[in-house]
Amino acid sequence: MSKSTKKKADVVYKEEPVFFKFSSTLRIHGDGMDIDEISKTLGLTPTHSHRKGELRAPSQKPWRDDSWHYTAPVDRERPLHEHIMALWDAVRPHIPYLRGLKSKFHVDVFNGYRSNSSTAGFEVDHRCLGLFAELEIPFGVSVIIS
Numbered sequence: 001m002s003k004s005t006k007k008k009a010d011v012v013y014k015e016e017p018v019f020f021k022f023s024s025t026l027r028i029h030g031d032g033m034d035i036d037e038i039s040k041t042l043g044l045t046p047t048h049s050h051r052k053g054e055l056r057a058p059s060q061k062p063w064r065d066d067s068w069h070y071t072a073p074v075d076r077e078r079p080l081h082e083h084i085m086a087l088w089d090a091v092r093p094h095i096p097y098l099r100g101l102k103s104k105f106h107v108d109v110f111n112g113y114r115s116n117s118s119t120a121g122f123e124v125d126h127r128c129l130g131l132f133a134e135l136e137i138p139f140g141v142s143v144i145i146s
Contacts, residue, residue: 016116018115018116018120019077019114020077020115022082022111022113022114022122023083024071024080024087025071025072026070026087027110028067028107029066030066031052032104033067035049035051035068038101042098044090044091047069049066049069051063052066070091072090081125085127088131091131102136109131110140110142112144113141113143114143114144115144115146116145117145
């Protein structure tokens, strides 16, 4: 073997530190939403909102519907149940209002999990699941391994 040839076993890969990131966002989408009324009724400032027809960015297509999002103000490195509980605590007094919005708009909770570990997992405290039961929506998690 020449000096310039390396065997596969000689290659050392630098491992990245393993990370886990979570989020939980209440999302309301539809046509003709009164974004200000939703904010006022819930007593929350949306972390994202847009109106149908607004441009996402100069080179992109406009939004297809109105949208109101509220992401729980929890550090992304904290476990998923802390994100969900913060969201649950923020909207708990307004569950009837949110269920009523479901007759006109799409209401869901987007939960996100991102990691660079393909062999790790997570769990969710049973107390968090009340949010989904009360809103009568499915519990789901978007999983991204990078």
